[in-house]
Amino acid sequence: MRPKSSVIWTFFDEVTVDSAKCKQYSKSFSRKGGGTTSLKLHLKSQHSDKYDELLLLEKGNQKKKKTKKTQIPKQLTPLQECKKQLTLIDSLKNKRVWDDSDTKQKEIDKLVAEMIALQNLPFYFVEGVGFQR
Ligand SMILES: [Zn+2]
Structure with missing residues (x-):
């Protein structure tokens, strides 16, 4: 096979x-x-x-590791990092409230998660204005 x-x-x-x-x-x-x-x-x-x-x-x-890495703010403390990730989780939770029945949204969520993993992106990447649009 x-x-x-x-x-x-x-x-x-x-x-x-x-x-x-x-x-x-x-x-x-x-x-x-x-x-x-x-x-x-x-x-x-x-x-x-x-x-x-x-x-x-x-x-x-x-490999697509290079592209976005330069955009990571270097002065971020671990605490700030933590807060940002929590914000993301919250925003995903909020989304689920109205999107849960939409399978397309689920698919997109999955793809985004995959993209983050594949590209080694920071989780707060999805909070960027450009991405949100
Ligand atoms: Zn052909």
Whole structure:
């Protein structure tokens, strides 16, 4: 069993183990040995804009630690850090009151939590004005 975790599946549908369908043209074609290399090559030659997206996605999956780190205020004391995290938890709780039935919101919460973990972001990142918007 091959894990279907590759970001290549953003652009293709799996038809069988040996064939995939390009989402751009809804065109199926076979791929040798079930690998994703031929799919990548197809994107590269046929849909270069999608290929760029793919590269960005792949890059993002590997490491995205640098980008936001410079924004962390360095003079923050542990107490302040603690307070900020509590504020976040409170704001999440408040959100739940009116959002709990909304599965999309749950999905977003999950993705945000994932993003924080993956990017090694400070929890108060989600309190930023830019993010809130
Ligand atoms: Zn195509």
